[in-house]
Structures are given as C-alpha cells and as structure tokens.
Amino acid sequence: MSRSIKxxxxxxxxxxxxAEKLIGACSYPARYGVKPVDFPGLIPKLNVKPGDNVLAxxxxxxxxxxxxxxxxxxxxGTVITVERGERRKMLEIVVERKxxxxxxxxxxxxxxxxxxxxxxMLLKSGLWxxxxxxxxxxxxxxxxxxxxxxISGFDTAPLAPDYNFIIDNSPASFLRTGxxxxxxxxxxxxxxxxxxxxxxxxxxxxxxxxxxxYFSGPHPAGNPGVHIHHLDPxxxxxxxxxxxxxxxxxxxxxxxxxxxxxxxxxxxxxxxVLKPQYYRMISGASVSPVVNGNVRMGNLRYISGNVLTxxxxxxxxxxxxxxxxxxxxxxxxxxxxxxxAAPGLDKFSFSRTFASSLFPKRNYRLDTNFHGGERAFxxxxxxxxxxxxxxxxxxxxxxxxxxxxxAMENLGIYEVAEEDFALCEFLCPSKIEIQAIVRSGxxxxxxxxx
Amino acid sequence: MxxxxxxxxxxxxxxxxxxxxxxxxxxxxxxxxxxxxxxKVTFKGSHIRDSVDLKRTMTVVIIALLPALLFGAYNVGLQxxxxxxxxxxxMRSFGFGFLRILPLIVVSYIVGLGIEFIAAQIRGHxxxxxxxxxxxxxxxxxxxxxxxxxxxxxxxxAVILGKEVFGGTGMNIFNPALxxxxxxxxxxxxxxxxxxxxxxxxTSGQNIxxxxxxxxPLSLCAAGETSKLPSFMDMFIGTIPGSVGxxxxxxxxxxxxxxxxxxxxxxxxxxxxxxxxxxxxxxxxAISANNYxxxxxxxHFVMGGFAFGAVFMATDPVSGSQTETGKWIYGFLIGVxxxxxxxxxxxxxxxxxxxxxxxxxxxxxxxxxxxxxxINRRLKRAKIALNNSVK
Numbered sequence: 001m002s003r004s005i006k007x008x009x010x011x012x013x014x015x016x017x018x019a020e021k022l023i024g025a026c027s028y029p030a031r032y033g034v035k036p037v038d039f040p041g042l043i044p045k046l047n048v049k050p051g052d053n054v055l056a057x058x059x060x061x062x063x064x065x066x067x068x069x070x071x072x073x074x075x076x077g078t079v080i081t082v083e084r085g086e087r088r089k090m091l092e093i094v095v096e097r098k099x100x101x102x103x104x105x106x107x108x109x110x111x112x113x114x115x116x117x118x119x120x121m122l123l124k125s126g127l128w129x130x131x132x133x134x135x136x137x138x139x140x141x142x143x144x145x146x147x148x149x150x151i152s153g154f155d156t157a158p159l160a161p162d163y164n165f166i167i168d169n170s171p172a173s174f175l176r177t178g179x180x181x182x183x184x185x186x187x188x189x190x191x192x193x194x195x196x197x198x199x200x201x202x203x204x205x206x207x208x209x210x211x212x213x214y215f216s217g218p219h220p221a222g223n224p225g226v227h228i229h230h231l232d233p234x235x236x237x238x239x240x241x242x243x244x245x246x247x248x249x250x251x252x253x254x255x256x257x258x259x260x261x262x263x264x265x266x267x268x269x270x271x272x273v274l275k276p277q278y279y280r281m282i283s284g285a286s287v288s289p290v291v292n293g294n295v296r297m298g299n300l301r302y303i304s305g306n307v308l309t310x311x312x313x314x315x316x317x318x319x320x321x322x323x324x325x326x327x328x329x330x331x332x333x334x335x336x337x338x339x340x341a342a343p344g345l346d347k348f349s350f351s352r353t354f355a356s357s358l359f360p361k362r363n364y365r366l367d368t369n370f371h372g373g374e375r376a377f378x379x380x381x382x383x384x385x386x387x388x389x390x391x392x393x394x395x396x397x398x399x400x401x402x403x404x405x406x407a408m409e410n411l412g413i414y415e416v417a418e419e420d421f422a423l424c425e426f427l428c429p430s431k432i433e434i435q436a437i438v439r440s441g442x443x444x445x446x447x448x449x450x
Numbered sequence: 451m452x453x454x455x456x457x458x459x460x461x462x463x464x465x466x467x468x469x470x471x472x473x474x475x476x477x478x479x480x481x482x483x484x485x486x487x488x489x490k491v492t493f494k495g496s497h498i499r500d501s502v503d504l505k506r507t508m509t510v511v512i513i514a515l516l517p518a519l520l521f522g523a524y525n526v527g528l529q530x531x532x533x534x535x536x537x538x539x540x541m542r543s544f545g546f547g548f549l550r551i552l553p554l555i556v557v558s559y560i561v562g563l564g565i566e567f568i569a570a571q572i573r574g575h576x577x578x579x580x581x582x583x584x585x586x587x588x589x590x591x592x593x594x595x596x597x598x599x600x601x602x603x604x605x606x607x608a609v610i611l612g613k614e615v616f617g618g619t620g621m622n623i624f625n626p627a628l629x630x631x632x633x634x635x636x637x638x639x640x641x642x643x644x645x646x647x648x649x650x651x652x653t654s655g656q657n658i659x660x661x662x663x664x665x666x667p668l669s670l671c672a673a674g675e676t677s678k679l680p681s682f683m684d685m686f687i688g689t690i691p692g693s694v695g696x697x698x699x700x701x702x703x704x705x706x707x708x709x710x711x712x713x714x715x716x717x718x719x720x721x722x723x724x725x726x727x728x729x730x731x732x733x734x735x736a737i738s739a740n741n742y743x744x745x746x747x748x749x750h751f752v753m754g755g756f757a758f759g760a761v762f763m764a765t766d767p768v769s770g771s772q773t774e775t776g777k778w779i780y781g782f783l784i785g786v787x788x789x790x791x792x793x794x795x796x797x798x799x800x801x802x803x804x805x806x807x808x809x810x811x812x813x814x815x816x817x818x819x820x821x822x823x824x825i826n827r828r829l830k831r832a833k834i835a836l837n838n839s840v841k
Contacts, residue, residue: 235835332492369489371500
C-alpha cells in the first residue's frame with residue numbers, strides 16, 4: 001500500500017531559468033574529470049599517473065581506508081592531469097577521451113546473483129559510490145545490510161530537472177534491472193518516492209519491486225532525508241541507503257550490457273543560460289560544449305548541481321558524480337548603495353521585509369551576493385519553517401558548534417544531511433554557513449562512532 | 451555615489467591590518483557596510499542568499515517603533531503644556547516634545563554604539579546591528595525627566611554587563627533595554643517612580659497649574675483610586691502621563707502590525723502575552739477583593755507598559771524563548787506575571803519590566819523542556835525499533 005504525505009513546511013525559491021523539456025544535441029566533450037571532493041570524508045589514493053591510458057571502468061583512484069571502493073574513469077582515453085589544491089588536496093583527475101572502449105564486466109541477470117556478487121560487481125565497476133548511506137551522507141560501507149533503500153523519484157530543488165521527463169527518455173529496461181540489483185542489497189524495502197503534486201511517469205508508477213510513496217509540498221519535499229525521516233527514520237545504529245534514480249539506470253546498464261557507462265540526462269538551467277534545456281551527458285563530462293556560446297555576457301557563476309547545494313566549477317569544469325543539473329547565475333560582486341534600506345521592489349526574500357513581497361510571485365534573477373555580513377544567531381523560528389522534520393535546526397547547529405556529541409545525537413544528527421539544511425542557509429539573516437556546520441558535525445560523529 | 455565609493459576604496463587600506471588606523475577597522479567596516487552592502491559573494495554552501503540581513507531586520511523594528519516615538523513626542527509636549535496651563539497646538543506640543551526626547555536618543559546611541567564599536571574592535575568582529583534597536587528602545591521606556599548622565603550610566607551598564615560580557619548581540623540572557631530601565635529603577639528609584647517624573651518640567655517645579663497631577667494610571671490604581679482614572683479611550687490613544695513611548699496603545703498596535711506582517715516579531719509571543727493578561731485579569735476580577743481587582747481586565751492593556759512590553763520587549767528573539775511551543779508558554783507567563791505584579795504587589799506599581807526580565811531568565815528552561823520532548827520522541831522510536839529487531 002502506498003503512503004502519501006503532505007508537507008507544509010518548506011520553501012520554493014522563485015528563480016528564473018528553468019529548463020525547457022527538450023533534449024539538445026551537443027558535441028561530445030573532450031575532457032572528463034572525476035572529483036574526489038564530490039565524496040565527503042574520502043581519503044583518495046591514486047591508481048594512475050598522468051600519461052596512463054585507461055578504459056571506461058578503469059580505476060583512477062580508490063578509498064584509502066576501504067580499498068575495495070574504487071572510482072573509475074567514465075570514458076576511455078588518457079589521464080592528462082591530477083589537479084591538486086591547498087596542502088596537495090586531490091581535486092580532480094582529468095581524462096582526455098579517445099575512442100569508446102569499455103572494460104567488460106560480464107553481463108548477468110541480477111535476480112540470479114547474490115547480494116555479495118552484486119556488491120562485487122558494483123565495487124569493481126566504480127558504481128558503488130552511487131550508493132550512499134544515512135547517517136553521515138557518505139558512500140555506503142560494502143558488506144553492511146541497510147534496513148531499507150530509498151530512491152527519490154523527484155527533485156524539488158530550485159530549477160531541478162523533471163525526473164518524469166528524464167525517465168520517459170531513458171531505457172526503461174535498465175531501470176527495472178537496476179531496481180532488481182539494488183533490491184538484493186537490503187532485506188528491507190526499496191522505497192521509491194514520487195511527487196504527490198503531479199502525475200508521475202507510468203514507468204515509475206508501474207515499476208516492479210519497489211514500495212511507492214507520495215510526498216507533496218514545497219522544497220525540500222523531494223530530499224531523501226525528508227522521505228526517510230517520515231517513512232523509516234534512522235535510529236542510532238541503523239543504516240539506510242540512498243541511490244539517485246539516474247544511477248539506478250547506470251546500474252541496470254552495467255548488468256545488462258556489462259559496461260560502466262554513467263550516462264545521464266542533465267538539465268542546463270539558470271537565468272544566464274540563453275537556451276535552458278536538457279542534454280545527454282556522461283558523468284564527469286566537461287560542461288564547456290553545452291555552455292559555450294549559450295550563456296549571457298558578464299561575470300558568471302557555473303554550478304554543477306542546483307543553486308542551494310551544488311559545487312562551484314569553472315566554465316570548462318566537470319559535472320559532479322551525483323549531479324543531474326548545471327546552473328549558471330550571475331556573480332554578485334558589486335557594492336550596493338544603502339541596499340539594506342531600499343524598499344526592495346526587485347529583491348527576493350523569504351521574509352516579508354521587502355516591498356517585493358506585496359506583489360504576485362515572479363521569477364527573479366538571483367546572484368551570488370551575500371547580501372550582508374556574518375553575525376551570531378539572532379532571529380529564531382525561521383529555520384523551523386523550512387525543515388519539515390521533527391528536528392530543532394538551531395539547537396542542533398549549536399550542539400554541532402559546541403561539539404557536544406550527546407546533544408547532537410539526541411537532536412537528530414543521524415537523520416540529516418547538508419542538503420536538508422540548505423534552505424536554512426539561504427534564508428539565514430545572520431548569514432551563517434549552515435551546510436558547512438552540518439558537514440563538520442557529520443564528520444565529527446563519523447569519527448567518534450568508528 | 452560612485453565618487454563616494456572611490457573615496458572609500460582609497461581610504462580602506464589605511465584601516466586594514468598594517469594601516470595607520472588599523473585600530474579603527476571595525477568602525478570603518480561598520481560605516482562602509484552601512485553605506486554599501488558589501489560585494490562579498492558566496493563561496494561554499496548555498497550559492498544564493500536571501501536579500502534580508504540583520505540590518506534590514508533591525509530597520510523593520512525601528513520603523514515599527516516610529517508611531518510610538520512620534521506619538522510619544524507629541525504626548526511629552528501635551529503633558530507639559532497641560533501642567534503649565536498653556537494652550538498649545540498639536541504641532542507646538544510635538545515640536546516641544548521632540549526636542550526634549552532628542553537628547554535622550556542621542557545620549558543612548560552615542561554611549562551604546564561607542565561601547566559596541568570598542569567591543570567589536572577588541573573581538574575583531576564586524577559591528578553588530580543589535581544596538582540600533584536597543585538604542586531607540588531605551589529612551590522610549592524612560593520617564594522624560596530622567597537626567598542624561600543617569601541615562602548614559604544605565605545604557606553603559608546594560609550594554610557592558612547585559613550584553614558584551616556574554617559575547618555581544620545574540621548571546622545575551624536579558625533584554626538590554628529593560629536592563630537599562632531596571633538599573634535606574636533600582637539605583638535611582640526616585641527617578642522612576644512617583645508622580646512627578648513623567649511630565650517634563652514637573653521635577654523642577656515650573657509654574658504648575660493648581661490641581662494638575664502627573665500621576666500615571668498605574669499609580670492611581672496602586673493607590674486604590676480607580677475612580678480617578680482617565681477614560682479608557684484616553685488611555686488607549688495615549689494622552690496620559692507615562693514613559694515616553696509606552697502611553698499610546700494605538701501607536702504600539704500599528705507597530706505590532708508592522709512586526710507581524712513582516713514576520714520579524716513573533717505573533718505567537720504578542721498574542722500569548724495578551725492572553726496571559728486576560729487570564730490573570732479575569733481571575734482577579736472573579737476574586738474582586740479591592741478596587742484594583744475589580745478593574746475590568748482589559749484596562750491593563752492600555753495602562754503603563756503592557757502593550758509596549760508585549761510588542762517590543764517580549765518579542766526580542768535573543769532573550770525570549772527560541773522554540774515555537776516555548777514562545778506560547780513564555781508569552782503567556784509574561785502576561786500573567788505582569789498583571790499579578792501590578793495588582794498584588796504593593797511595592798511596584800508596574801510589573802511588565804520585571805515580568806519580562808524574569809521570563810528572560812526562564813526562557814532557556816522552557817526551551818529545554820520543549821526540546822526534551824522532541825528528544826524523548828526520538829528515544830522512544832529508537833527503543834521500539836530495538837525491541838522489534840530483538841524479536
């Protein structure tokens with residue numbers, strides 16, 4: 001029996017630049033980057049050096065603590081650079097594409113394989129990192145059995161891609177095979193959560209082997225963290241896994257064709273994109289072919305992901321491992337004369353302190369300006385309005401800042417991820433870096449509990 | 451605008467580390483960000499940020515205070531001319547009162563902001579906007595005749611011992627503006643009680659007309675002379691003696707409306723303070739042991755600082771309750787205690803200030819119990835899950 005849950009708390013940001021439902025043609029990018037920084041808590045160790053030739057599915061680096069978890073090249077070609085940042089932190093491994101050669105992982109029917117065999121297949125192909133766990137929001141630990149698996153069938157983030165459109169343009173058989181592989185990983189249910197506000201693709205509603213649930217409401221109603229909290233909350237010591245819908249398709253392809261080809265449909269969005277629409281891309285692909293000549297002039301911010309949780313990339317940067325969206329918005333590096341005192345007809349705000357709130361909703365061209373300076377926590381009752389969970393956000397944040405392990409545990413640290421607090425960060429009048437605080441809390445708990 | 455921007459950019463290096471005036475960096479940054487919203491951009495986490503900041507938030511509170519301030523200025527003049535028996539127009543009353551209030555505001559801001567600037571520089575922080583509101587609240591809850599040196603001392607006390615020692619805006623336990631008032635109330639009680647301090651000129655005994663009494667409605671009530679009270683409408687409009695900004699319930703309600711519509715002030719707290727007042731008022735009406743107890747409960751809302759406290763003091767997000775459920779309890783108890791202190795305590799005619807300060811102290815305890823109930827729900831859930839897995 002499917003459950004349907006209506007959420008009231010949350011907020012949809014009115015930002016301009018949603019993608020038109022068209023899949024554009026673009027030339028294949030020449031370069032692909034795999035970014036260790038996409039995986040929180042990972043200590044990467046290189047398997048290759050610049051100049052090495054790799055196939056699609058060859059390991060580029062692995063997890064130093066759990067060496068079975070490897071991160072593989074999405075295409076065949078030559079490793080050209082290993083970009084490093086401060087203190088030699090590994091930022092990205094760049095592969096120049098040449099030909100279409102795949103490592104053969106031997107196709108098989110997942111329904112006839114054991115949990116261990118499926119885990120092995122995912123591990124060596126480089127698809128294992130697509131499986132993430134709660135608590136801590138990190139790559140799942142192989143060998144563990146989660147009490148359930150969650151797949152979100154919709155995304156409510158600003159300008160997020162429409163999964164129904166994506167699914168209708170993706171091979172349905174891969175999705176079914178992927179689900180049958182994923183369902184072997186748990187003794188519990190595989191939950192597929194769909195949008196209760198719109199009609200979902202029949203491919204999703206008729207998918208065998210999943211428990212359907214419907215959530216409706218403003219963002220973050222599509223976040224897996226919110227689904228888990230309401231359907232199968234994580235208690236201390238329990239583990240729930242999550243997989244992105246498009247990664248389930250890649251998993252299905254792995255078993256049906258025996259190759260690692262993390263192809264996905266991404267939405268190119270944002271006010272600065274001339275023709276915002278969808279594109280077919282390989283994970284890790286350089287975004288330059290789709291943004292070149294397709295953006296407005298000016299100082300721009302390129303984001304892999306959405307404006308709330310995405311990662312800043314260069315104009316020829318690479319699509320993140322978990323991202324199905326690229327957003328381009330204007331940078332906000334300007335001074336504004338008495339900006340805080342103006343009536344604010346053109347200012348977008350969650351609060352009702354600007355004149356714009358008197359007028360009907362419209363989409364704004366939002367930029368990256370901070371709109372103020374960082375302060376201590378002052379206002380109360382704001383975060384609660386956008387966190388649809390039985391959690392006290394400010395108290396949890398203060399517990400994290402104080403590194404009070406017991407309080408963090410009591411206040412629900414196991415149930416949250418950075419993205420669940422992204423809206424708090426957006427609307428915070430004190431301009432506090434909330435997602436970074438949540439991440440540091442998760443890292444601390446992970447260290448204490450291991 | 452552009453030339454100003456250029457001038458600032460030229461001056462900036464002098465105020466930064468290594469510059470000639472590096473000791474004034476916080477002050478410079480404070481003024482710069484006051485004139486220009488900085489060009490700082492996001493670099494991690496959310497790439498877009500809400501247009502609202504603390505400056506905007508505090509500005510809204512100041513706008514909400516304006517009706518009470520303007521009416522206060524008029525009323526100061528009105529009461530003065532009443533006491534001297536001079537006929538005066540509205541504008542003349544307002545002008546007179548405004549010039550009398552101005553020194554209070556100036557002293558409060560200079561002392562308070564001066565301390566804020568020094569504290570921010572010592573900590574290496576940006577200057578916090580919190581005092582912009584506190585600095586206006588303080589004069590509004592003072593009697594008009596309070597000596598300026600006393601006001602300066604009280605402001606310094608409130609800012610240093612009430613706020614900075616705890617770590618500045620956002621960290622304080624008590625509402626700083628109320629602390630300033632409490633400081634004078636207990637240190638110089640002659641300037642905060644009695645019938646003379648509420649009307650300008652009365653303390654120095656200028657040509658007072660016969661029969662004029664500067665008694666506030668609350669002191670009349672405390673003396674049991676409820677029959678001498680001004681009419682309900684006069685008290686609602688606010689043409690009565692009292693602290694500068696507290697007399698007009700009508701003007702305060704306009705401010706309340708601004709706070710509630712913009713979402714800056716918690717409507718839950720405002721409503722529950724009044725609910726607490728109604729509850730306690732009705733209870734006292736039911737007992738009716740003396741004249742004061744017989745006074746209809748709604749009279750409490752238009753006398754003294756009840757409305758002002760409910761709208762502008764109890765809603766302080768820092769010193770008040772921080773959980774939504776807690777706000778109901780916190781507000782309700784403020785209302786109950788205010789009326790209780792007024793009617794049942796023979797020592798102090800006014801109870802709102804002490805009620806709010808007392809509940810400031812208890813707000814963390816209320817929050818503790820509210821949050822504990824969420825924690826208990828979580829623990830219970832974990833226990834059920836554990837039992838199921840054992841079976």
